[in-house]
Amino acid sequence: MELTKKSTHLKLGKAKHQVNWTVTAILVVLAICFILAPIYMTVVIALKDPSDMVNVLSWPKHIRWENFAEAWKMTDFPLKFRNTLFITVVNVIFTIITNSLAAYAITRNRKRSKLFNLLYYYFISAMFIPFNVLMLPLVKQASAFHMDNVLGITVLYIIFGLPMNTFLYSGFIKGIPTALEEAAIIDGANSWQVFFKVIFPIMKPMHATVAILSFMWTWNDFLMPLVLLSDPNQQTLQLAQYVFQGQFSTQYNLAFASYLLVLLPILIIYVFFQKWIISGVTSGAVK
Amino acid sequence: MKITGKKINPAFYLMTIPIAILFFIFHTLPFLKGVFYSFTDWQGYGNWNFVGLKNYLYVFTDPDVTGSYIFTFKFAIAATILVNVLSLLLAMGLNSKIKFQNTLKSIYFLPYMLGTLIIGFVFNFIFANLVPQFGKTFGISALSTNILGTDHAWIGILIVTIWQSLAFNTLIYLAGLQTVDHEIYEAAEMDGVGTIKKFFKITFPLIAPFFTINMVLSVKGFLMAFDQIMAMTGGGPGNLTTTISVLIYKRGFQGGQFAVQSANAVVLFLVVVIISIIQLRVLEKREEKLN
């Protein structure tokens, strides 16, 4: 009895290892039709001459690189790119440092201090407040504080990420045994040294998740720049696309070249870091 | 100074208090101000008076506002259901024994990386130019008009939303499916359990926590839909695709409506809180059951 069960088990196991070609075919076709086709279209239109638009999806008769040059100049791409990059990078770095620090202090002291416990619930409950709810007063307040610029919005991003990141970090820190810290304290380290020398390096996987989520958020955000950044010199890439949408008029080739310019950096990052991005996003949600 | 002792090292206060104060100033304070304004007739500038609940009464009686709530809910429910069903199917497909598994996974996750605004612009072109061209060539009248200019404009927006949201939800389900032990299936197969029964009796209960995560995250995201609508319809035709977020943005900065839209924002906040609490209750119950 025992034996027969084992043998059928083995057989089934073998069958399992065979490639399911039907499902593969369906998934490949769907990926081509629905995910890759729109991207292909974007690329093709961006490369075409306006006269070549009769059959939109055909490969360009000759490639018109000037589309990119014109879109580059028209939307003032380098400036907008620098703004976006500044916001994104500074946000990621400071978010990782400040938010993990706060989350660490809160998590380690929650059990013995009412204040820290209160702070924990304060930040977590703030997750329920959507941005739209505080948008109107925030716009007034931010401009009163002269924060309606690249630097100001970066600070706001760092602060606004706090609820989510406290939640993420805190879950991770709970799993780190306090023995490590105590050992470091015995060796004469103070709290800051304990954090930066012991805890901070251990939290690397969570840093990766937080970095990826913050990066995606700030790079693709549209609403906050829309209401805060009115000075054209301060605008981000996403906002610039919206602002210039009307000026592209029916010059679709220029418009799509401009879209592609915005999408390219993120596509390049994705190609190189996809594994890490996917695992980072997963652990951010599932943790 | 032990980590478990009673006395708290002052360094811990330094790590938290400054950023907590900043958080209060730039997050909590605007929120409280918004609540305050919602009881006034402030225009965003100039003088103001307390008007009690007048703005809230207005919010509940103005057809534009109620219309946008109905639309937002309709949209959020449809998007949640469709996204979750489709992404679960997709995840099961990706989890089966297939070739190019990793490549396919990366391709299906790609839309998550791209900004909603630009995706909206790209699909705007597809709906306005490509689909009608296709419809006319093949004589399909349903496809020969721009869907964004019809009663069904919201379906166009739904398609774009699904296109982008599938990526994230699929990823979460995939993570869930990978925790399921294959031997359980094999045992079930030996007992002659059918595919559908297998899904509902085995797979679904095991990935239920992942289902909850997706529900919590998607509903909240869809209730806030903004970027794709600004990119595609601007809330039109008429007011048909105006979500609450779009309404707050478009009307909130107009003098007469600053206070009214503040009230609207407070209502939106309550809606989000209530939905989240219900979802968390359900989540807790399920976890109790599982343990």
Place this chain on the structure above:
Amino acid sequence: MRKFSKQLSCLLAILLFVASLAGCGSSSSSGKEKIEVFSTKNAENTEILQSMATEFEKTHKNVNVEIVSPSDAGTVLKTRLTKGNLPDVLAMGGDATFMELQKAGTLEDLSKKSYVNSVQPAYKKMVTSISKGSGLYGVPYATNASGVLYNKTLFKKAGVKVPQTWDQFIAAMQKLKKAGIQPLELTFKDSWTTLPIWNGLAGSLQSKDFTTQRLKNKTTFAKTHQEIAQKYLQILNYAQPDFMGTTYNDGNKAFALGKAAMLLNGNYVIPELKKTNKKIDVDMFPLPASNDAAQNRITSGVDVLLAVSKSSANKEAAEQFISFMMKKSNAQKYVDDQFAFSAIKGVEQQDASVSGIRNNIADGHVVNFPDHYYPAGFDLASLLSNLSLNAENGMTTNKNVTQFLKKADTSYNTANVQN
């Protein structure tokens, strides 16, 4: 994970380096006075404003002029009003948004400036009539005309003459249809393009005191605007099939390529048309809303006025730029480029593309845009878009009109809360 952390820190280091370069790059201010000129005309006049700015900078070396014209400029401007951060110079229409800015006390009184003397009094009045107080807070610069743009070649081909009355207008559209020519190209995907039609009809058909009476709540749309709404719906029957889904840009392009005979919009479309098709033979006539030809007037209002923000840090430079724009030669350049009309005495529009309405404008046979007098929060465009959509879906005209007018009244009342 090890490998990843290495990669991540590597990437971060690179990004940090680039960002620090970016930081340096963006902070390179040259000590020049910067003025921001904000145009609400979207893309239409950016090029000409830009060229004027370049010209101006040549003689004013210490000033840097920046032209800004975002999509959805009205909302952007209101956001900035809320923030208390208005652009230095505003080039905007004499409309409800201007009214709101002016009432909020954010604009400079320019009535004492020397360049104001050259402005035609009739247009000054259009601005003062919607302002609070007695000053002139926006200097009229260019005026527009809204009515019917028609393709002369197609009219000739179908043997259609310029209609003078409503009946002739309908007959003309039927004749065009019979000749196999699409009579109208409507572009309602951009809902603001419903307004020129409404303005054309209401301008000629509504009673003169409607605006003031409505403001005081002594009359309603439901009582007075039946005919206007019905005629509006009648026009839709002659539009191309997908008019609800056609964008302004696509529709203009189609018209420029001769795919339709008429466009119901303003002279500001002409530059766009010429961009697509240089040779297009286009002209304008007033929308013949009434059967009494004498009643049919062209809708004309202040399309661009120039205003200075009170909060501007560089008021002097801002006014210098306005003064520069107001020079006769520059005003001429502007109207030539825009196929617009000038608010400045002695600057005339000679182009054939608007010859059909030149006399109306010269004789003052014009009516201001009715929607310039509506309160700022009254979103008529979305109501009209809804009216059109219902018609498309086969709702009966009576039901549709009644519903629309009722909705217009409630929306108007809720928007009309400001003191």
